[in-house]
Ligand code: 13P
Ligand code: 13P
Ligand code: MG
């Protein structure tokens with residue numbers, strides 16, 4: 001029997017500024033989802049936060065892209081937005097870009113990561129929650145989990161995953177996708193996903209012959225682009241991801257290991273700066289220095305045979321990640337010293353999606369031709 005795990009998230013108001021979610025918004029979302037458990041729409045849920053982003057983690061039997069589930073998420077965000085407005089929170093309803101729900105939450109502002117899976121005898125899962133960055137921030141860690149033998153020992157020593165995986169990569173500018181096989185196409189894959197503002201890993205699948213059917217995802221990332229929907233800068237597309245672990249997949253520690261390196265991602269202040277992504281426990285996911293640096297939270301779950309979410313375990317709440325946090329602080333300090341200069345500020349091409357074009361437009365008529 002198949003269970004669907006849906007993580008649907010939105011920034012519906014910050015407290016204060018863009019720093020964190022007010023607890024009353026969490027409570028409001030919990031009330032809406034509790035009723036949905038009572039009436040049988042969903043099996044179980046948890047409401048998580050990372051920075052100013054609110055994430056609804058839900059299990060159900062309605063498959064991906066269910067209008068019932070998406071409508072439920074939209075309702076939870078709408079009710080919490082009402083509370084955000086009452087409290088005068090910053091950017092209340094920021095990511096709700098459409099007035100009325102029309103069957104699918106895709107393209108309406110919220111980010112979505114969903115997978116329909118056949119539960120294994122034991123189903124360990126990690127949900128990742130990022131703030132102050134964008135979907136491409138997952139490229140490096142997901143690559144390392146499923147394709148880098150220096151990260152994932154299992155690729156070398158476990159016969160159940162030695163054959164590698166398939167990566168579904170989206171070109172988010174041209175709206176096209178391609179599937180690449182690892183290890184044989186690792187260099188092609190890296191040629192694309194190294195350009196993380198354009199090519200993003202959407203899903204990872206097993207190969208033929210794996211214990212898990214080859215059309216069942218083992219990882220999925222939200223790839224919604226806010227700028228494209230809103231037509232102007234209103235905040236970054238702070239992403240979420242779901243990764244399954246163990247028995248033929250990366251072990252839990254192999255899923256977390258890439259985050260011991262606080263790699264540089266785009267986002268941070270005004271969605272316009274490069275900075276390190278800091279792995280933190282949920283209570284530390286309150287970006288304040290220059291509205292950052294960017295954060296990632298990892299929540300661990302076992303899904304019970306009835307589809308209950310047994311968790312969360314706050315996985316970066318481990319002193320073994322103190323070094324990564326300290327390194328992120330050092331990198332943040334180093335990057336900040338560049339002020340408005342690249343590569344702290346994003347390259348011109350990526351600044352298109354911010355408020356900078358408005359400034360440049362005003363200078364246009366001052367330019368004169370050099371003979
Ligand atoms: P345990 O022996 O603690 O179950 O660990 C097995 C394992 O594969 C750890 O990566
Ligand atoms: P969010 O995308 O988290 O709302 O941040 C927007 C911003 O401009 C932070 O400086
Ligand atoms: Mg915000």
Ligand code: MG
Pocket residue numbers: 011018051052053131132238
């Ligand atoms: Mg945010």
Ligand code: MG
Pocket residue numbers: 011132235236237238
């Ligand atoms: Mg945002």
